[in-house]
Amino acid sequence: MLQRIWSTLCSLKLAIILASIATLLAMGGSLIMHFNPEVFGNLDATTLSGWSRSLGKEHPGLSSWFYATGILIILLAINTACCFIDWLTVIKARWRKTGEYLIHLGFVLVVIAYFWGSLAGSRSERNRVGEGEMIPVKGMPGYYLRLDKFEPLLNERGRPIDMINTVSLLEGDKVVKRGIVKTNTPLLHDGLVVTPASFGRLTIGFELLLPSLGKGYRLTTGDAIPFADGKRLVADAFFPDAVRRNGRVFNRSDNVGQPAYLLRLLDNDETVWSGWYFLGRPQPEALQGLGFNPVVRRPVYRTVSYLTINRDPGSGVALVGGIFISLGVLFALFSFYYKRSRGDRPEIE
Protein backbone atom coordinates (compact mmCIF):
# COMPACT_ATOMS: atom_id res chain seq x y z
CA MET A 1 0.00 0.00 0.00
CA LEU A 2 2.73 2.46 1.06
CA GLN A 3 4.76 1.42 -1.95
CA ARG A 4 1.82 2.24 -4.23
CA ILE A 5 1.34 5.65 -2.63
CA TRP A 6 5.05 6.36 -3.00
CA SER A 7 5.02 5.26 -6.65
CA THR A 8 2.07 7.55 -7.34
CA LEU A 9 3.82 10.45 -5.63
CA CYS A 10 6.93 9.86 -7.75
CA SER A 11 4.95 9.25 -10.90
CA LEU A 12 6.04 10.87 -14.13
CA LYS A 13 2.46 10.86 -15.38
CA LEU A 14 1.34 12.74 -12.27
CA ALA A 15 4.00 15.37 -12.98
CA ILE A 16 2.75 15.80 -16.54
CA ILE A 17 -0.90 15.97 -15.47
CA LEU A 18 -0.16 18.56 -12.76
CA ALA A 19 2.07 20.63 -15.05
CA SER A 20 -0.53 20.51 -17.84
CA ILE A 21 -3.43 21.61 -15.66
CA ALA A 22 -1.31 24.33 -14.03
CA THR A 23 -0.23 25.54 -17.47
CA LEU A 24 -3.81 25.68 -18.79
CA LEU A 25 -5.08 27.39 -15.63
CA ALA A 26 -2.27 29.95 -15.72
CA MET A 27 -2.95 30.65 -19.41
CA GLY A 28 -6.58 31.48 -18.77
CA GLY A 29 -5.85 33.15 -15.45
CA SER A 30 -3.20 35.43 -16.89
CA LEU A 31 -5.83 36.92 -19.19
CA ILE A 32 -8.22 37.42 -16.25
CA MET A 33 -5.30 39.07 -14.48
CA HIS A 34 -4.49 41.33 -17.39
CA PHE A 35 -8.05 42.54 -17.89
CA ASN A 36 -8.70 43.12 -14.18
CA PRO A 37 -5.86 45.44 -13.14
CA GLU A 38 -7.93 46.79 -10.24
CA VAL A 39 -7.66 43.33 -8.63
CA PHE A 40 -4.29 42.07 -9.87
CA GLY A 41 -2.44 45.25 -10.90
CA ASN A 42 -0.80 45.76 -7.55
CA LEU A 43 0.44 42.20 -6.99
CA ASP A 44 4.13 43.11 -7.21
CA ALA A 45 3.72 45.79 -4.56
CA THR A 46 2.42 43.40 -1.94
CA THR A 47 3.05 39.88 -0.71
CA LEU A 48 0.74 37.10 -1.80
CA SER A 49 -0.55 36.68 1.75
CA GLY A 50 -1.30 40.40 1.99
CA TRP A 51 -3.07 40.35 -1.37
CA SER A 52 -5.07 37.24 -0.43
CA ARG A 53 -6.31 38.90 2.75
CA SER A 54 -7.48 42.02 0.90
CA LEU A 55 -8.21 42.04 -2.84
CA GLY A 56 -8.09 38.27 -3.26
CA LYS A 57 -10.73 37.84 -0.55
CA GLU A 58 -12.92 40.60 -1.98
CA HIS A 59 -12.96 39.01 -5.48
CA PRO A 60 -13.22 35.25 -4.94
CA GLY A 61 -14.58 34.62 -8.44
CA LEU A 62 -11.70 36.33 -10.19
CA SER A 63 -9.00 34.95 -7.92
CA SER A 64 -10.05 31.30 -7.68
CA TRP A 65 -7.80 30.28 -10.62
CA PHE A 66 -4.92 31.89 -8.76
CA TYR A 67 -5.32 29.69 -5.68
CA ALA A 68 -5.96 26.59 -7.80
CA THR A 69 -2.73 27.19 -9.75
CA GLY A 70 -0.87 27.77 -6.49
CA ILE A 71 -2.11 24.45 -5.10
CA LEU A 72 -1.15 22.64 -8.31
CA ILE A 73 2.35 24.14 -8.20
CA ILE A 74 2.72 22.99 -4.58
CA LEU A 75 1.56 19.48 -5.56
CA LEU A 76 3.99 19.53 -8.49
CA ALA A 77 6.79 20.53 -6.11
CA ILE A 78 5.85 17.63 -3.78
CA ASN A 79 5.83 15.26 -6.75
CA THR A 80 9.22 16.64 -7.87
CA ALA A 81 10.67 16.30 -4.35
CA CYS A 82 9.51 12.67 -4.12
CA CYS A 83 11.00 12.00 -7.55
CA PHE A 84 14.30 13.49 -6.38
CA ILE A 85 14.31 11.42 -3.17
CA ASP A 86 13.49 8.31 -5.18
CA TRP A 87 16.46 9.04 -7.45
CA LEU A 88 18.74 9.45 -4.42
CA THR A 89 17.99 5.86 -3.44
CA VAL A 90 19.28 4.62 -6.81
CA ILE A 91 21.93 7.28 -7.37
CA LYS A 92 24.72 4.76 -7.93
CA ALA A 93 22.98 3.29 -10.94
CA ARG A 94 21.58 6.54 -12.30
CA TRP A 95 24.30 9.10 -11.49
CA ARG A 96 24.35 10.23 -15.12
CA LYS A 97 20.96 11.84 -14.49
CA THR A 98 22.52 14.17 -11.91
CA GLY A 99 21.86 17.23 -14.06
CA GLU A 100 18.16 16.52 -14.49
CA TYR A 101 17.71 15.82 -10.77
CA LEU A 102 19.60 18.95 -9.73
CA ILE A 103 17.00 20.85 -11.76
CA HIS A 104 14.30 18.96 -9.81
CA LEU A 105 15.88 19.91 -6.48
CA GLY A 106 16.32 23.51 -7.57
CA PHE A 107 12.67 23.75 -8.63
CA VAL A 108 11.51 22.43 -5.24
CA LEU A 109 13.72 24.95 -3.42
CA VAL A 110 12.46 27.84 -5.55
CA VAL A 111 8.81 26.91 -4.88
CA ILE A 112 9.47 26.59 -1.12
CA ALA A 113 11.34 29.92 -1.14
CA TYR A 114 8.59 31.71 -3.03
CA PHE A 115 5.81 30.58 -0.69
CA TRP A 116 7.98 31.25 2.36
CA GLY A 117 8.69 34.77 1.13
CA SER A 118 5.02 35.29 0.31
CA LEU A 119 3.91 34.28 3.80
CA ALA A 120 6.67 35.75 5.97
CA GLY A 121 7.98 38.59 3.82
CA SER A 122 6.92 42.18 3.35
CA ARG A 123 6.86 44.68 0.54
CA SER A 124 6.86 48.42 0.70
CA GLU A 125 7.10 50.70 -2.32
CA ARG A 126 7.77 54.42 -2.72
CA ASN A 127 9.16 55.06 0.72
CA ARG A 128 9.96 58.76 0.68
CA VAL A 129 13.10 59.73 2.52
CA GLY A 130 15.20 62.89 2.53
CA GLU A 131 18.89 63.25 3.35
CA GLY A 132 19.52 62.64 7.04
CA GLU A 133 16.02 61.21 7.56
CA MET A 134 15.24 57.79 8.98
CA ILE A 135 12.28 55.54 8.24
CA PRO A 136 11.24 52.32 9.98
CA VAL A 137 11.69 49.10 7.99
CA LYS A 138 8.37 47.37 7.42
CA GLY A 139 8.36 43.79 8.63
CA MET A 140 11.54 44.24 10.72
CA PRO A 141 10.61 45.84 14.07
CA GLY A 142 13.46 47.82 15.59
CA TYR A 143 15.18 48.35 12.23
CA TYR A 144 15.46 51.73 10.52
CA LEU A 145 16.81 52.90 7.22
CA ARG A 146 18.65 56.20 7.09
CA LEU A 147 19.46 58.10 3.92
CA ASP A 148 22.92 59.54 4.55
CA LYS A 149 23.40 61.10 1.15
CA PHE A 150 21.51 61.35 -2.09
CA GLU A 151 22.84 62.33 -5.46
CA PRO A 152 20.82 62.09 -8.66
CA LEU A 153 22.91 61.47 -11.77
CA LEU A 154 21.74 63.38 -14.82
CA ASN A 155 22.87 63.13 -18.42
CA GLU A 156 23.90 66.10 -20.56
CA ARG A 157 20.24 66.74 -21.44
CA GLY A 158 19.30 66.85 -17.79
CA ARG A 159 17.49 63.51 -17.88
CA PRO A 160 18.01 61.35 -14.79
CA ILE A 161 20.13 58.27 -15.45
CA ASP A 162 20.71 57.02 -11.94
CA MET A 163 20.09 57.69 -8.26
CA ILE A 164 23.00 57.29 -5.87
CA ASN A 165 21.67 56.71 -2.36
CA THR A 166 24.10 56.22 0.49
CA VAL A 167 22.02 54.44 3.12
CA SER A 168 22.55 52.94 6.56
CA LEU A 169 20.51 50.14 8.05
CA LEU A 170 20.19 50.54 11.79
CA GLU A 171 19.08 48.14 14.47
CA GLY A 172 18.12 50.60 17.17
CA ASP A 173 21.08 52.98 17.23
CA LYS A 174 23.58 50.50 15.85
CA VAL A 175 24.48 50.61 12.16
CA VAL A 176 24.34 47.01 10.90
CA LYS A 177 24.93 47.71 7.23
CA ARG A 178 25.91 50.71 5.16
CA GLY A 179 26.12 50.89 1.41
CA ILE A 180 25.25 52.54 -1.84
CA VAL A 181 21.87 51.86 -3.37
CA LYS A 182 21.60 52.64 -7.07
CA THR A 183 20.23 51.01 -10.21
CA ASN A 184 21.06 47.28 -10.17
CA THR A 185 22.92 47.73 -6.87
CA PRO A 186 20.59 47.05 -3.94
CA LEU A 187 21.33 46.97 -0.24
CA LEU A 188 20.97 43.36 0.84
CA HIS A 189 20.75 42.19 4.43
CA ASP A 190 19.13 39.05 5.82
CA GLY A 191 16.41 38.84 3.17
CA LEU A 192 15.99 42.61 3.06
CA VAL A 193 16.43 44.25 -0.32
CA VAL A 194 16.47 48.00 -0.78
CA THR A 195 16.32 49.33 -4.33
CA PRO A 196 15.94 52.84 -5.73
CA ALA A 197 12.55 53.62 -7.28
CA SER A 198 12.66 57.30 -8.20
CA PHE A 199 13.33 60.70 -6.75
CA GLY A 200 11.59 64.02 -6.61
CA ARG A 201 11.61 67.37 -4.89
CA LEU A 202 9.45 68.75 -2.14
CA THR A 203 8.66 72.37 -1.51
CA ILE A 204 9.90 73.02 2.01
CA GLY A 205 9.38 76.78 2.15
CA PHE A 206 9.92 79.97 0.18
CA GLU A 207 12.42 82.71 -0.40
CA LEU A 208 10.55 85.80 0.75
CA LEU A 209 11.23 89.46 0.11
CA LEU A 210 10.35 91.78 2.99
CA PRO A 211 10.08 95.30 1.52
CA SER A 212 9.83 96.82 5.02
CA LEU A 213 13.29 95.39 5.83
CA GLY A 214 14.58 95.80 2.29
CA LYS A 215 15.94 92.24 2.35
CA GLY A 216 15.14 88.75 1.22
CA TYR A 217 14.94 85.75 3.55
CA ARG A 218 14.85 82.00 3.07
CA LEU A 219 12.08 80.70 5.32
CA THR A 220 11.91 76.95 5.86
CA THR A 221 11.22 74.98 9.03
CA GLY A 222 13.68 76.13 11.70
CA ASP A 223 14.58 79.42 9.97
CA ALA A 224 13.99 82.80 11.63
CA ILE A 225 13.58 86.40 10.48
CA PRO A 226 14.93 89.08 12.82
CA PHE A 227 12.98 92.33 13.34
CA ALA A 228 13.67 95.52 15.27
CA ASP A 229 13.57 95.66 19.09
CA GLY A 230 14.90 92.08 19.48
CA LYS A 231 11.85 90.47 17.92
CA ARG A 232 12.18 87.31 15.83
CA LEU A 233 9.75 85.29 13.78
CA VAL A 234 10.56 81.57 13.74
CA ALA A 235 9.05 79.05 11.29
CA ASP A 236 8.17 75.90 13.26
CA ALA A 237 6.47 74.07 10.38
CA PHE A 238 5.57 74.48 6.75
CA PHE A 239 2.72 72.89 4.78
CA PRO A 240 2.76 73.37 0.99
CA ASP A 241 -0.99 72.70 0.69
CA ALA A 242 -2.63 73.49 4.00
CA VAL A 243 -6.30 73.47 4.96
CA ARG A 244 -8.00 74.38 8.24
CA ARG A 245 -10.63 71.95 9.48
CA ASN A 246 -12.36 72.16 12.85
CA GLY A 247 -9.75 74.59 14.07
CA ARG A 248 -6.85 72.33 13.13
CA VAL A 249 -4.51 72.70 10.17
CA PHE A 250 -3.73 69.74 7.90
CA ASN A 251 -1.54 69.24 4.85
CA ARG A 252 -3.56 67.98 1.90
CA SER A 253 -0.70 67.11 -0.47
CA ASP A 254 2.95 67.71 -1.27
CA ASN A 255 2.06 69.93 -4.23
CA VAL A 256 2.04 73.67 -3.72
CA GLY A 257 -1.59 74.66 -3.25
CA GLN A 258 -2.27 76.89 -0.27
CA PRO A 259 1.08 77.15 1.55
CA ALA A 260 1.09 77.96 5.24
CA TYR A 261 3.69 78.48 7.97
CA LEU A 262 3.36 77.69 11.64
CA LEU A 263 5.07 80.78 13.04
CA ARG A 264 6.26 81.75 16.49
CA LEU A 265 6.92 85.36 17.44
CA LEU A 266 9.66 85.83 20.01
CA ASP A 267 10.33 88.98 21.92
CA ASN A 268 13.79 88.77 23.48
CA ASP A 269 13.61 84.96 23.28
CA GLU A 270 10.21 84.86 24.92
CA THR A 271 7.30 83.51 22.90
CA VAL A 272 4.60 86.13 22.61
CA TRP A 273 2.50 84.52 19.87
CA SER A 274 2.29 81.29 17.89
CA GLY A 275 -0.06 80.37 15.07
CA TRP A 276 -0.63 79.51 11.40
CA TYR A 277 -0.08 82.06 8.68
CA PHE A 278 -1.56 81.19 5.25
CA LEU A 279 0.47 82.92 2.54
CA GLY A 280 -1.57 85.41 0.54
CA ARG A 281 -4.30 85.65 3.16
CA PRO A 282 -4.76 88.46 5.73
CA GLN A 283 -2.16 88.40 8.46
CA PRO A 284 -2.95 87.31 12.01
CA GLU A 285 -3.51 90.31 14.28
CA ALA A 286 -0.33 89.65 16.29
CA LEU A 287 1.86 90.08 13.23
CA GLN A 288 0.35 93.35 12.07
CA GLY A 289 2.61 96.30 12.68
CA LEU A 290 5.66 94.02 12.77
CA GLY A 291 6.64 94.83 9.20
CA PHE A 292 6.11 91.23 8.06
CA ASN A 293 4.66 91.85 4.63
CA PRO A 294 6.28 89.07 2.57
CA VAL A 295 6.42 88.85 -1.22
CA VAL A 296 7.11 85.33 -2.48
CA ARG A 297 10.21 85.20 -4.67
CA ARG A 298 10.62 81.49 -5.32
CA PRO A 299 10.04 78.14 -3.64
CA VAL A 300 12.78 76.35 -1.73
CA TYR A 301 13.07 72.67 -2.64
CA ARG A 302 14.53 69.62 -1.01
CA THR A 303 15.39 66.52 -3.05
CA VAL A 304 13.92 63.29 -1.73
CA SER A 305 14.53 59.72 -2.75
CA TYR A 306 11.84 57.06 -3.15
CA LEU A 307 13.04 53.62 -2.17
CA THR A 308 11.54 50.15 -2.48
CA ILE A 309 12.07 48.20 0.72
CA ASN A 310 11.15 44.54 0.42
CA ARG A 311 11.89 41.68 2.72
CA ASP A 312 11.89 38.13 1.45
CA PRO A 313 13.29 35.61 3.93
CA GLY A 314 13.17 32.95 1.20
CA SER A 315 15.33 34.84 -1.31
CA GLY A 316 18.52 33.08 -0.18
CA VAL A 317 16.89 29.67 -0.61
CA ALA A 318 15.58 30.77 -4.01
CA LEU A 319 19.11 31.75 -5.03
CA VAL A 320 20.43 28.35 -3.93
CA GLY A 321 17.59 26.78 -5.94
CA GLY A 322 18.53 28.88 -8.96
CA ILE A 323 22.16 27.81 -8.65
CA PHE A 324 21.12 24.14 -8.46
CA ILE A 325 18.94 24.57 -11.55
CA SER A 326 21.75 26.30 -13.48
CA LEU A 327 24.27 23.63 -12.46
CA GLY A 328 21.70 20.98 -13.36
CA VAL A 329 21.29 22.49 -16.82
CA LEU A 330 25.05 22.51 -17.37
CA PHE A 331 25.40 18.90 -16.16
CA ALA A 332 22.44 17.82 -18.29
CA LEU A 333 23.93 19.48 -21.38
CA PHE A 334 27.30 17.87 -20.75
CA SER A 335 25.71 14.49 -20.16
CA PHE A 336 23.56 14.88 -23.30
CA TYR A 337 26.53 15.55 -25.59
CA TYR A 338 28.63 12.89 -23.88
CA LYS A 339 25.92 10.30 -24.48
CA ARG A 340 25.38 11.44 -28.06
CA SER A 341 29.12 11.30 -28.77
CA ARG A 342 29.06 7.65 -27.67
CA GLY A 343 25.98 6.95 -29.76
CA ASP A 344 24.33 6.08 -26.48
CA ARG A 345 20.67 7.00 -26.84
CA PRO A 346 18.53 4.29 -25.37
CA GLU A 347 14.91 4.03 -26.44
CA ILE A 348 12.71 4.74 -23.51
CA GLU A 349 9.68 2.76 -22.65
Place this chain on the structure above:
Amino acid sequence: MLIFAALPRFGSILIKMMESPAFQSVILKFAFAGYIGATGLYLAHAVGRKPLWLKAAFRIFLIAFGLQTLCLALRWYSAGFLPVTNLFSTQFFFSWALALTYLYFEIRYRIHATGLFVVFLTLLLLGSALPRDPALPPLIPSLDTPLFTWHIIFSFTGYALFAMAFSLGVLYLVQKKLQSDLLPPLATLRKLNEEAIFLGFCLFTLCLILGSIWAHIAWGYYFSWNIKSVWSSIVWLFYAGMCHAKFIRRWQGTGYAWLSIAGFFVVLFTYLGIGLLMQSNHPLE
Protein backbone atom coordinates in the same frame (compact mmCIF):
# COMPACT_ATOMS: atom_id res chain seq x y z
CA MET B 1 57.88 53.32 -42.91
CA LEU B 2 55.27 55.68 -44.22
CA ILE B 3 52.85 52.79 -44.67
CA PHE B 4 53.29 51.71 -41.02
CA ALA B 5 52.73 55.26 -39.83
CA ALA B 6 49.50 55.47 -41.84
CA LEU B 7 48.16 52.13 -40.56
CA PRO B 8 46.53 53.37 -37.30
CA ARG B 9 44.87 56.23 -39.17
CA PHE B 10 43.61 53.84 -41.80
CA GLY B 11 42.34 51.52 -39.07
CA SER B 12 40.40 54.26 -37.32
CA ILE B 13 38.85 55.39 -40.62
CA LEU B 14 37.86 51.80 -41.35
CA ILE B 15 36.26 51.36 -37.92
CA LYS B 16 34.41 54.67 -38.31
CA MET B 17 33.14 53.60 -41.70
CA MET B 18 32.04 50.21 -40.40
CA GLU B 19 30.26 51.84 -37.48
CA SER B 20 28.19 54.06 -39.76
CA PRO B 21 24.50 53.06 -40.01
CA ALA B 22 24.67 53.31 -43.82
CA PHE B 23 27.44 50.69 -43.99
CA GLN B 24 25.61 48.40 -41.57
CA SER B 25 22.42 48.78 -43.55
CA VAL B 26 24.24 47.68 -46.73
CA ILE B 27 25.72 44.62 -44.98
CA LEU B 28 22.31 43.70 -43.63
CA LYS B 29 20.75 43.93 -47.08
CA PHE B 30 23.50 41.69 -48.45
CA ALA B 31 22.87 39.22 -45.63
CA PHE B 32 19.15 39.26 -46.41
CA ALA B 33 19.85 38.69 -50.10
CA GLY B 34 22.20 35.85 -49.13
CA TYR B 35 19.52 34.16 -47.04
CA ILE B 36 17.06 34.46 -49.96
CA GLY B 37 19.63 33.00 -52.36
CA ALA B 38 20.45 30.13 -50.01
CA THR B 39 16.76 29.36 -49.48
CA GLY B 40 16.18 29.29 -53.24
CA LEU B 41 19.08 26.91 -53.75
CA TYR B 42 17.96 24.64 -50.89
CA LEU B 43 14.48 24.47 -52.44
CA ALA B 44 15.99 23.85 -55.87
CA HIS B 45 18.08 21.04 -54.41
CA ALA B 46 15.05 19.52 -52.71
CA VAL B 47 13.46 19.21 -56.15
CA GLY B 48 16.45 18.79 -58.48
CA ARG B 49 18.87 16.92 -56.19
CA LYS B 50 22.04 18.56 -57.54
CA PRO B 51 24.88 18.31 -54.96
CA LEU B 52 26.44 21.51 -56.27
CA TRP B 53 23.30 23.48 -55.39
CA LEU B 54 23.40 22.13 -51.90
CA LYS B 55 27.04 23.07 -51.48
CA ALA B 56 26.39 26.54 -52.87
CA ALA B 57 23.30 26.97 -50.66
CA PHE B 58 25.23 26.14 -47.52
CA ARG B 59 28.13 28.42 -48.43
CA ILE B 60 25.87 31.33 -49.28
CA PHE B 61 23.96 30.79 -46.04
CA LEU B 62 27.26 30.78 -44.14
CA ILE B 63 28.34 34.04 -45.80
CA ALA B 64 24.96 35.65 -45.08
CA PHE B 65 25.18 34.54 -41.46
CA GLY B 66 28.75 35.89 -41.28
CA LEU B 67 27.56 39.27 -42.58
CA GLN B 68 24.67 39.37 -40.10
CA THR B 69 27.06 38.43 -37.28
CA LEU B 70 29.42 41.21 -38.37
CA CYS B 71 26.52 43.66 -38.34
CA LEU B 72 25.49 42.48 -34.88
CA ALA B 73 29.08 42.82 -33.63
CA LEU B 74 29.36 46.34 -35.08
CA ARG B 75 26.07 47.42 -33.53
CA TRP B 76 27.13 45.91 -30.20
CA TYR B 77 30.51 47.68 -30.43
CA SER B 78 28.93 51.03 -31.41
CA ALA B 79 26.30 50.89 -28.69
CA GLY B 80 28.53 49.49 -25.97
CA PHE B 81 25.74 47.05 -25.06
CA LEU B 82 23.86 44.27 -26.80
CA PRO B 83 21.25 46.28 -28.69
CA VAL B 84 18.04 44.35 -28.14
CA THR B 85 15.78 47.01 -26.72
CA ASN B 86 13.26 47.80 -29.48
CA LEU B 87 11.30 45.94 -32.15
CA PHE B 88 13.93 46.35 -34.89
CA SER B 89 16.76 45.06 -32.74
CA THR B 90 14.79 42.16 -31.25
CA GLN B 91 13.69 41.06 -34.73
CA PHE B 92 17.27 41.41 -35.92
CA PHE B 93 18.65 39.41 -32.98
CA PHE B 94 15.90 36.77 -33.10
CA SER B 95 16.57 36.25 -36.84
CA TRP B 96 20.28 35.89 -36.06
CA ALA B 97 19.50 33.31 -33.34
CA LEU B 98 17.28 31.40 -35.79
CA ALA B 99 20.03 31.36 -38.41
CA LEU B 100 22.49 30.15 -35.76
CA THR B 101 20.08 27.36 -34.77
CA TYR B 102 19.74 26.33 -38.41
CA LEU B 103 23.52 26.26 -38.80
CA TYR B 104 23.87 24.13 -35.66
CA PHE B 105 21.52 21.48 -37.03
CA GLU B 106 22.86 21.76 -40.57
CA ILE B 107 26.48 21.31 -39.52
CA ARG B 108 25.68 18.62 -36.97
CA TYR B 109 23.07 16.60 -38.87
CA ARG B 110 23.08 17.91 -42.48
CA ILE B 111 19.37 18.62 -42.31
CA HIS B 112 19.41 20.77 -45.50
CA ALA B 113 15.86 21.74 -46.53
CA THR B 114 14.40 20.16 -43.35
CA GLY B 115 15.20 23.31 -41.44
CA LEU B 116 13.86 25.63 -44.10
CA PHE B 117 10.96 26.78 -41.93
CA VAL B 118 13.49 28.31 -39.56
CA VAL B 119 15.25 29.95 -42.50
CA PHE B 120 11.87 31.29 -43.73
CA LEU B 121 11.28 32.67 -40.25
CA THR B 122 14.73 34.28 -40.36
CA LEU B 123 13.80 35.88 -43.67
CA LEU B 124 10.42 37.00 -42.38
CA LEU B 125 11.87 38.59 -39.26
CA LEU B 126 14.80 40.20 -41.04
CA GLY B 127 12.61 41.29 -43.95
CA SER B 128 10.10 42.97 -41.64
CA ALA B 129 12.91 44.55 -39.61
CA LEU B 130 14.70 46.09 -42.60
CA PRO B 131 12.20 48.92 -43.26
CA ARG B 132 12.26 49.89 -39.56
CA ASP B 133 14.51 52.52 -38.02
CA PRO B 134 17.81 50.79 -37.13
CA ALA B 135 18.96 53.66 -34.88
CA LEU B 136 20.46 52.50 -31.62
CA PRO B 137 18.20 53.60 -28.76
CA PRO B 138 19.82 54.88 -25.56
CA LEU B 139 20.14 52.24 -22.88
CA ILE B 140 17.83 52.45 -19.89
CA PRO B 141 20.13 52.35 -16.80
CA SER B 142 18.46 49.24 -15.37
CA LEU B 143 19.32 47.32 -18.57
CA ASP B 144 23.00 48.16 -18.21
CA THR B 145 24.07 44.84 -16.71
CA PRO B 146 25.58 41.59 -18.04
CA LEU B 147 22.56 39.83 -16.51
CA PHE B 148 20.36 41.55 -19.11
CA THR B 149 22.75 40.64 -21.93
CA TRP B 150 22.78 36.94 -21.02
CA HIS B 151 19.06 36.95 -20.22
CA ILE B 152 18.41 38.14 -23.79
CA ILE B 153 20.92 35.80 -25.44
CA PHE B 154 19.49 32.72 -23.70
CA SER B 155 15.92 33.87 -24.28
CA PHE B 156 16.22 34.28 -28.05
CA THR B 157 18.39 31.22 -28.63
CA GLY B 158 15.81 29.27 -26.59
CA TYR B 159 12.97 30.69 -28.69
CA ALA B 160 14.90 29.85 -31.88
CA LEU B 161 15.29 26.23 -30.79
CA PHE B 162 11.57 26.04 -30.00
CA ALA B 163 10.93 27.36 -33.54
CA MET B 164 13.18 24.62 -34.89
CA ALA B 165 11.24 22.06 -32.82
CA PHE B 166 8.01 23.40 -34.33
CA SER B 167 9.45 22.99 -37.82
CA LEU B 168 10.62 19.45 -37.07
CA GLY B 169 7.25 18.62 -35.48
CA VAL B 170 5.37 19.74 -38.59
CA LEU B 171 7.75 17.79 -40.83
CA TYR B 172 7.35 14.70 -38.65
CA LEU B 173 3.59 14.80 -39.21
CA VAL B 174 4.06 15.45 -42.93
CA GLN B 175 6.56 12.62 -43.27
CA LYS B 176 4.29 10.27 -41.39
CA LYS B 177 1.56 10.95 -43.91
CA LEU B 178 3.66 11.16 -47.11
CA GLN B 179 6.58 8.81 -46.39
CA SER B 180 8.61 10.98 -48.77
CA ASP B 181 12.28 10.38 -49.52
CA LEU B 182 12.70 14.17 -49.70
CA LEU B 183 12.52 14.29 -45.92
CA PRO B 184 14.64 12.52 -43.31
CA PRO B 185 13.26 9.31 -41.74
CA LEU B 186 10.77 9.61 -38.88
CA ALA B 187 13.29 8.39 -36.31
CA THR B 188 15.74 11.16 -37.27
CA LEU B 189 13.04 13.81 -37.19
CA ARG B 190 11.97 12.62 -33.77
CA LYS B 191 15.53 12.63 -32.47
CA LEU B 192 16.17 16.13 -33.80
CA ASN B 193 12.88 17.38 -32.38
CA GLU B 194 13.75 16.04 -28.94
CA GLU B 195 17.18 17.63 -29.16
CA ALA B 196 15.73 21.01 -30.12
CA ILE B 197 13.25 20.88 -27.22
CA PHE B 198 15.92 19.80 -24.74
CA LEU B 199 18.41 22.48 -25.78
CA GLY B 200 15.69 25.13 -25.97
CA PHE B 201 14.49 24.20 -22.49
CA CYS B 202 18.02 24.35 -21.07
CA LEU B 203 18.72 27.78 -22.56
CA PHE B 204 15.31 29.15 -21.63
CA THR B 205 15.82 27.92 -18.06
CA LEU B 206 19.10 29.85 -17.83
CA CYS B 207 17.30 32.88 -19.28
CA LEU B 208 14.69 32.72 -16.50
CA ILE B 209 17.26 32.22 -13.73
CA LEU B 210 19.34 35.20 -14.88
CA GLY B 211 16.20 37.30 -15.40
CA SER B 212 15.05 36.48 -11.86
CA ILE B 213 18.39 37.44 -10.31
CA TRP B 214 18.38 40.67 -12.29
CA ALA B 215 14.78 41.47 -11.26
CA HIS B 216 15.69 40.88 -7.61
CA ILE B 217 18.59 43.32 -7.64
CA ALA B 218 16.83 45.87 -9.84
CA TRP B 219 13.30 45.89 -8.41
CA GLY B 220 13.49 43.92 -5.18
CA TYR B 221 11.60 40.76 -6.23
CA TYR B 222 12.63 37.80 -8.35
CA PHE B 223 9.22 36.99 -9.73
CA SER B 224 6.88 39.59 -11.14
CA TRP B 225 3.18 39.05 -11.72
CA ASN B 226 3.42 40.98 -14.94
CA ILE B 227 1.80 39.10 -17.84
CA LYS B 228 5.15 38.63 -19.61
CA SER B 229 6.69 36.94 -16.58
CA VAL B 230 3.61 34.78 -16.06
CA TRP B 231 3.71 33.62 -19.70
CA SER B 232 7.46 33.02 -19.52
CA SER B 233 6.73 30.70 -16.59
CA ILE B 234 4.01 29.06 -18.69
CA VAL B 235 6.53 28.50 -21.52
CA TRP B 236 8.96 26.98 -19.02
CA LEU B 237 6.31 24.74 -17.44
CA PHE B 238 5.08 23.64 -20.88
CA TYR B 239 8.51 22.62 -22.11
CA ALA B 240 9.42 21.09 -18.74
CA GLY B 241 6.32 18.93 -19.23
CA MET B 242 7.53 18.08 -22.75
CA CYS B 243 10.94 17.04 -21.45
CA HIS B 244 9.05 14.52 -19.31
CA ALA B 245 6.51 13.54 -21.96
CA LYS B 246 9.19 12.02 -24.18
CA PHE B 247 9.58 9.26 -21.60
CA ILE B 248 5.95 8.17 -22.08
CA ARG B 249 5.36 5.92 -25.04
CA ARG B 250 1.97 7.42 -25.92
CA TRP B 251 3.50 10.86 -26.29
CA GLN B 252 6.49 9.83 -28.35
CA GLY B 253 6.52 10.64 -32.05
CA THR B 254 3.18 12.07 -33.16
CA GLY B 255 2.10 13.36 -29.75
CA TYR B 256 5.46 15.01 -29.28
CA ALA B 257 5.24 16.62 -32.71
CA TRP B 258 1.83 18.11 -31.85
CA LEU B 259 3.18 19.34 -28.52
CA SER B 260 6.11 21.02 -30.34
CA ILE B 261 3.63 22.82 -32.58
CA ALA B 262 1.43 23.89 -29.67
CA GLY B 263 4.48 24.98 -27.69
CA PHE B 264 5.65 27.29 -30.43
CA PHE B 265 2.30 29.08 -30.41
CA VAL B 266 2.77 29.64 -26.69
CA VAL B 267 6.24 31.05 -27.46
CA LEU B 268 4.87 33.27 -30.24
CA PHE B 269 2.23 34.68 -27.92
CA THR B 270 4.82 35.27 -25.21
CA TYR B 271 7.22 37.05 -27.57
CA LEU B 272 4.99 38.87 -30.04
CA GLY B 273 1.44 38.73 -28.67
CA ILE B 274 2.27 40.19 -25.29
CA GLY B 275 4.99 42.53 -26.54
CA LEU B 276 2.81 44.09 -29.23
CA LEU B 277 -0.78 43.72 -28.07
CA MET B 278 -0.59 44.06 -24.31
CA GLN B 279 1.01 46.33 -21.79
CA SER B 280 3.91 44.56 -20.14
CA ASN B 281 7.32 45.18 -18.63
CA HIS B 282 8.85 43.82 -21.87
CA PRO B 283 7.47 46.26 -24.49
CA LEU B 284 8.66 45.80 -28.06
CA GLU B 285 8.14 49.32 -29.38
